[in-house]
Amino acid sequence: MKIATWNVNSLTARWPRVEDFLSTRDVDVVLVQETKQTDAKFPFQQLEALGYESAHHGQGQWNGVAIFSRVGLTDVVRGLYDDEEARFIGATCGDLRVFSCYVPNGRSLDNPHYAFKLRWLDELRRYLRDEASGAPVVVGGDFNVAPADLDVYDPHVFEGATHVSEPERERLRAIEALGYFDATRHAHPDDPCFSWWDYRNGSFRRGWGLRIDLLFCSNDLQPRLVDSWIDRDTRKGEKPSDHAPVFVELA
DNA sequence: ATGTCCCAACTTTTGGGA
Numbered sequence: 215m216k217i218a219t220w221n222v223n224s225l226t227a228r229w230p231r232v233e234d235f236l237s238t239r240d241v242d243v244v245l246v247q248e249t250k251q252t253d254a255k256f257p258f259q260q261l262e263a264l265g266y267e268s269a270h271h272g273q274g275q276w277n278g279v280a281i282f283s284r285v286g287l288t289d290v291v292r293g294l295y296d297d298e299e300a301r302f303i304g305a306t307c308g309d310l311r312v313f314s315c316y317v318p319n320g321r322s323l324d325n326p327h328y329a330f331k332l333r334w335l336d337e338l339r340r341y342l343r344d345e346a347s348g349a350p351v352v353v354g355g356d357f358n359v360a361p362a363d364l365d366v367y368d369p370h371v372f373e374g375a376t377h378v379s380e381p382e383r384e385r386l387r388a389i390e391a392l393g394y395f396d397a398t399r400h401a402h403p404d405d406p407c408f409s410w411w412d413y414r415n416g417s418f419r420r421g422w423g424l425r426i427d428l429l430f431c432s433n434d435l436q437p438r439l440v441d442s443w444i445d446r447d448t449r450k451g452e453k454p455s456d457h458a459p460v461f462v463e464l465a
Numbered sequence: 466a467t468g469t470c471c472c473a474a475c476t477t478t479t480g481g482g483a
Contacts, residue, residue: 223483224471248483250472275472276482319483358483371466412483413469456470456483 215285215308215464217243218445219354219427221316221410221457225249225278228455229257235448235459236264242285243307244459245314245354249278256280273300279314279355283307294337301334304346310464311346315355320376328376331358335385343392351432353394356410356457358426361386361396364406365425377426386428394430397442397462407444410457418449427460438464 218241222228225246236244244266249256253272261268267287270280277300281287285308294302304313315338320331342353359382363369372378390396398407408423415422429442440463449458 227471321482412467414467416468453470 215243215310216241216461217245217310217312217352217354217429217464218459218461219245219247219314219356219429220448220459221247221356221427221455223248223250223455223457225251225257225280226255227453229260231448231451231453231455233260233264236261236266236282239445239459241461242283243310243312243352244282245312245352246280246282247278247314247316247356249280250275251278269303269305271300271303277301277316279303279316281305281307281312281314294334294341302338302341306349309349311349311351313346313351313353313355315353315357317355317357317359319358320382322376323374323379331376332381332385335359335382335389339385339388339392342389342394350435351394352429352435352462353389353431354427354429354460354462356426357386357428359383359386359428360424360426361399361428364404365408367406367408367422367424377424389430393433395433395436397429397431397439398425398444398460400436401439401442407460408458409444409460411449413456427457429460429462431462431464435464440465 318331409427411418
Protein backbone atom coordinates (compact mmCIF):
# COMPACT_ATOMS: atom_id res chain seq x y z
CA MET A 215 0.00 0.00 0.00
CA LYS A 216 1.50 3.30 -1.15
CA ILE A 217 0.37 6.57 0.39
CA ALA A 218 1.57 9.99 -0.77
CA THR A 219 1.17 13.50 0.58
CA TRP A 220 1.39 16.35 -1.92
CA ASN A 221 0.83 20.09 -1.68
CA VAL A 222 -0.28 20.75 -5.27
CA ASN A 223 -0.42 24.57 -5.03
CA SER A 224 -3.78 24.84 -6.84
CA LEU A 225 -5.50 21.73 -8.16
CA THR A 226 -6.81 23.85 -11.05
CA ALA A 227 -3.34 24.91 -12.19
CA ARG A 228 -1.83 21.49 -11.41
CA TRP A 229 -4.46 19.22 -12.97
CA PRO A 230 -2.31 18.00 -15.91
CA ARG A 231 0.48 17.11 -13.48
CA VAL A 232 -1.96 15.43 -11.09
CA GLU A 233 -3.40 13.30 -13.90
CA ASP A 234 0.10 12.28 -14.96
CA PHE A 235 1.05 11.53 -11.34
CA LEU A 236 -1.97 9.29 -10.72
CA SER A 237 -1.46 7.47 -14.03
CA THR A 238 2.20 6.67 -13.48
CA ARG A 239 2.93 6.33 -9.76
CA ASP A 240 0.82 3.31 -8.75
CA VAL A 241 -0.31 5.20 -5.62
CA ASP A 242 -3.22 3.97 -3.48
CA VAL A 243 -3.99 7.02 -1.34
CA VAL A 244 -3.05 10.67 -1.93
CA LEU A 245 -3.30 13.30 0.81
CA VAL A 246 -3.63 16.62 -1.00
CA GLN A 247 -3.16 20.19 0.23
CA GLU A 248 -3.81 23.64 -1.24
CA THR A 249 -6.46 22.68 -3.79
CA LYS A 250 -7.47 26.39 -3.82
CA GLN A 251 -10.90 25.35 -5.09
CA THR A 252 -14.50 25.32 -4.00
CA ASP A 253 -16.23 21.94 -3.73
CA ALA A 254 -18.22 22.92 -6.84
CA LYS A 255 -15.04 23.05 -8.94
CA PHE A 256 -13.46 19.89 -7.54
CA PRO A 257 -12.91 17.20 -10.24
CA PHE A 258 -14.77 14.27 -8.61
CA GLN A 259 -15.71 12.72 -11.98
CA GLN A 260 -12.25 13.06 -13.52
CA LEU A 261 -10.72 11.39 -10.47
CA GLU A 262 -13.26 8.59 -10.66
CA ALA A 263 -12.28 8.04 -14.31
CA LEU A 264 -8.69 7.61 -13.10
CA GLY A 265 -9.83 5.03 -10.56
CA TYR A 266 -9.96 7.16 -7.42
CA GLU A 267 -12.73 7.98 -5.00
CA SER A 268 -12.23 11.41 -3.50
CA ALA A 269 -13.30 13.69 -0.67
CA HIS A 270 -12.70 17.43 -0.53
CA HIS A 271 -12.81 20.11 2.12
CA GLY A 272 -12.72 23.12 -0.15
CA GLN A 273 -12.67 26.83 0.43
CA GLY A 274 -11.86 28.83 -2.69
CA GLN A 275 -8.93 31.16 -3.19
CA TRP A 276 -6.90 29.69 -0.33
CA ASN A 277 -6.28 26.40 1.45
CA GLY A 278 -8.42 23.35 0.61
CA VAL A 279 -7.50 19.73 1.40
CA ALA A 280 -8.51 16.45 -0.21
CA ILE A 281 -8.05 12.69 -0.14
CA PHE A 282 -7.91 10.46 -3.24
CA SER A 283 -8.19 6.71 -2.68
CA ARG A 284 -8.44 3.57 -4.77
CA VAL A 285 -8.75 1.31 -1.69
CA GLY A 286 -12.04 2.66 -0.33
CA LEU A 287 -12.97 5.98 1.25
CA THR A 288 -15.48 6.19 4.10
CA ASP A 289 -16.19 8.04 7.35
CA VAL A 290 -14.97 11.43 6.15
CA VAL A 291 -14.35 14.20 8.70
CA ARG A 292 -13.74 17.83 7.79
CA GLY A 293 -12.24 20.62 9.92
CA LEU A 294 -10.24 20.40 13.13
CA TYR A 295 -12.30 22.76 15.24
CA ASP A 296 -14.45 25.82 14.65
CA ASP A 297 -11.96 27.67 12.43
CA GLU A 298 -13.05 28.88 9.04
CA GLU A 299 -10.07 27.71 7.02
CA ALA A 300 -10.18 24.40 5.14
CA ARG A 301 -7.01 22.74 6.41
CA PHE A 302 -8.00 19.30 7.70
CA ILE A 303 -9.76 16.26 6.27
CA GLY A 304 -9.75 12.63 7.35
CA ALA A 305 -11.11 9.33 6.08
CA THR A 306 -10.84 5.58 6.38
CA CYS A 307 -9.00 4.06 3.40
CA GLY A 308 -8.45 0.31 3.46
CA ASP A 309 -7.45 -0.59 7.02
CA LEU A 310 -6.03 2.86 7.74
CA ARG A 311 -7.40 6.06 9.20
CA VAL A 312 -5.72 8.85 7.18
CA PHE A 313 -5.62 12.63 7.58
CA SER A 314 -4.51 15.38 5.19
CA CYS A 315 -3.24 18.50 6.99
CA TYR A 316 -2.35 21.94 5.70
CA VAL A 317 -0.70 23.58 8.70
CA PRO A 318 -0.76 27.41 8.70
CA ASN A 319 2.44 28.98 7.37
CA GLY A 320 3.06 31.29 10.32
CA ARG A 321 4.66 34.00 8.16
CA SER A 322 7.05 35.31 10.87
CA LEU A 323 7.57 34.82 14.59
CA ASP A 324 6.01 38.19 15.46
CA ASN A 325 2.99 37.74 13.17
CA PRO A 326 -0.42 36.79 14.65
CA HIS A 327 -0.49 34.00 12.06
CA TYR A 328 2.39 32.33 13.93
CA ALA A 329 0.28 32.09 17.11
CA PHE A 330 -2.52 30.65 14.96
CA LYS A 331 -0.07 28.06 13.63
CA LEU A 332 0.93 26.96 17.14
CA ARG A 333 -2.70 26.78 18.24
CA TRP A 334 -3.57 24.77 15.13
CA LEU A 335 -0.80 22.25 15.92
CA ASP A 336 -2.08 22.05 19.52
CA GLU A 337 -5.55 21.29 18.18
CA LEU A 338 -4.17 18.63 15.84
CA ARG A 339 -2.48 16.93 18.77
CA ARG A 340 -5.68 17.11 20.81
CA TYR A 341 -7.66 15.60 17.94
CA LEU A 342 -5.19 12.75 17.43
CA ARG A 343 -5.16 12.08 21.17
CA ASP A 344 -8.93 12.14 21.68
CA GLU A 345 -10.53 11.15 18.38
CA ALA A 346 -8.12 9.18 16.19
CA SER A 347 -7.52 6.04 18.22
CA GLY A 348 -8.40 2.56 17.01
CA ALA A 349 -7.28 1.77 13.47
CA PRO A 350 -3.67 2.39 12.38
CA VAL A 351 -3.30 6.08 11.52
CA VAL A 352 -1.33 8.03 8.90
CA VAL A 353 -1.26 11.81 9.41
CA GLY A 354 0.28 13.51 6.41
CA GLY A 355 0.53 16.94 4.99
CA ASP A 356 2.33 20.20 4.54
CA PHE A 357 3.34 20.91 8.13
CA ASN A 358 5.29 24.07 7.32
CA VAL A 359 7.79 22.95 9.95
CA ALA A 360 11.24 21.45 9.36
CA PRO A 361 11.58 19.02 12.28
CA ALA A 362 15.37 19.41 12.69
CA ASP A 363 18.35 21.25 11.22
CA LEU A 364 19.03 18.25 8.96
CA ASP A 365 15.76 19.14 7.25
CA VAL A 366 17.04 22.61 6.25
CA TYR A 367 19.56 23.27 3.45
CA ASP A 368 21.27 26.04 5.44
CA PRO A 369 20.07 26.50 9.03
CA HIS A 370 21.96 29.81 9.25
CA VAL A 371 19.64 31.37 6.64
CA PHE A 372 16.59 30.48 8.76
CA GLU A 373 17.77 31.84 12.09
CA GLY A 374 14.89 33.73 13.67
CA ALA A 375 12.45 32.55 10.99
CA THR A 376 9.31 30.50 11.09
CA HIS A 377 9.38 26.79 10.04
CA VAL A 378 12.38 26.05 12.30
CA SER A 379 11.54 27.65 15.66
CA GLU A 380 11.66 25.57 18.81
CA PRO A 381 7.94 25.98 19.69
CA GLU A 382 6.97 24.59 16.27
CA ARG A 383 9.40 21.70 16.51
CA GLU A 384 8.26 20.97 20.05
CA ARG A 385 4.71 20.54 18.77
CA LEU A 386 5.82 17.96 16.22
CA ARG A 387 7.58 16.07 19.01
CA ALA A 388 4.36 16.27 21.05
CA ILE A 389 2.53 14.52 18.19
CA GLU A 390 5.22 11.84 18.05
CA ALA A 391 4.91 11.42 21.82
CA LEU A 392 1.31 10.32 21.32
CA GLY A 393 2.68 7.25 19.53
CA TYR A 394 3.68 8.29 16.00
CA PHE A 395 6.88 8.17 13.98
CA ASP A 396 8.12 10.33 11.09
CA ALA A 397 8.16 7.76 8.26
CA THR A 398 10.66 9.48 5.95
CA ARG A 399 13.17 10.24 8.69
CA HIS A 400 12.73 6.77 10.18
CA ALA A 401 13.51 5.15 6.81
CA HIS A 402 16.38 7.56 6.03
CA PRO A 403 18.02 8.76 9.26
CA ASP A 404 20.80 10.76 7.56
CA ASP A 405 19.49 11.98 4.17
CA PRO A 406 17.97 15.47 4.15
CA CYS A 407 15.02 14.32 1.96
CA PHE A 408 13.86 17.85 1.11
CA SER A 409 10.27 18.11 -0.13
CA TRP A 410 9.90 21.85 -0.90
CA TRP A 411 11.98 24.32 -2.89
CA ASP A 412 11.06 27.99 -3.38
CA TYR A 413 10.10 28.88 -6.95
CA ARG A 414 12.45 31.87 -6.68
CA ASN A 415 16.21 32.06 -6.97
CA GLY A 416 16.57 28.77 -8.82
CA SER A 417 16.24 27.09 -5.45
CA PHE A 418 15.49 23.62 -6.84
CA ARG A 419 18.54 23.64 -9.12
CA ARG A 420 20.72 24.85 -6.25
CA GLY A 421 19.41 22.33 -3.76
CA TRP A 422 18.01 25.02 -1.46
CA GLY A 423 15.20 22.93 0.02
CA LEU A 424 13.34 22.12 3.21
CA ARG A 425 11.68 18.93 4.45
CA ILE A 426 8.30 20.23 5.58
CA ASP A 427 5.95 17.65 4.00
CA LEU A 428 5.68 14.86 6.55
CA LEU A 429 3.98 11.52 7.09
CA PHE A 430 3.44 10.57 10.72
CA CYS A 431 2.47 6.91 11.12
CA SER A 432 1.13 5.37 14.31
CA ASN A 433 3.70 3.14 15.97
CA ASP A 434 1.71 -0.02 15.23
CA LEU A 435 2.64 0.55 11.55
CA GLN A 436 6.37 0.37 12.21
CA PRO A 437 6.61 -3.38 11.39
CA ARG A 438 4.82 -2.69 8.09
CA LEU A 439 7.12 0.15 6.96
CA VAL A 440 8.77 -0.76 3.64
CA ASP A 441 10.21 2.63 2.69
CA SER A 442 9.46 6.36 2.49
CA TRP A 443 10.80 8.61 -0.24
CA ILE A 444 10.56 11.96 -2.01
CA ASP A 445 9.25 11.96 -5.60
CA ARG A 446 11.71 14.61 -6.83
CA ASP A 447 10.87 14.01 -10.51
CA THR A 448 7.42 15.51 -9.91
CA ARG A 449 9.12 18.77 -8.84
CA LYS A 450 10.72 18.94 -12.34
CA GLY A 451 9.23 19.65 -15.77
CA GLU A 452 6.36 21.83 -16.94
CA LYS A 453 4.42 23.81 -14.33
CA PRO A 454 5.43 21.85 -11.24
CA SER A 455 4.16 22.55 -7.75
CA ASP A 456 6.83 23.97 -5.46
CA HIS A 457 6.34 20.83 -3.32
CA ALA A 458 7.31 17.27 -4.29
CA PRO A 459 5.07 14.38 -3.26
CA VAL A 460 6.30 12.35 -0.28
CA PHE A 461 5.55 8.61 -0.22
CA VAL A 462 5.32 5.94 2.39
CA GLU A 463 4.93 2.28 1.45
CA LEU A 464 3.36 -0.07 4.01
CA ALA A 465 3.25 -3.84 3.71
C1' DA B 466 18.21 37.13 -0.72
C1' DT B 467 14.21 37.43 -3.12
C1' DG B 468 15.88 35.53 -10.02
C1' DT B 469 8.38 32.67 -9.19
C1' DC B 470 3.90 31.17 -9.24
C1' DC B 471 -1.04 31.42 -8.27
C1' DC B 472 -5.24 33.79 -7.22
C1' DA B 473 -8.76 37.64 -7.23
C1' DA B 474 -10.40 41.74 -8.96
C1' DC B 475 -12.70 48.27 -8.76
C1' DT B 476 -9.21 42.54 -14.42
C1' DT B 477 -4.89 43.47 -19.33
C1' DT B 478 -1.84 45.41 -13.85
C1' DT B 479 -1.51 45.19 -9.05
C1' DG B 480 -1.41 43.21 -4.47
C1' DG B 481 -1.50 39.35 -1.18
C1' DG B 482 0.18 34.96 0.06
C1' DA B 483 3.43 31.31 -0.05
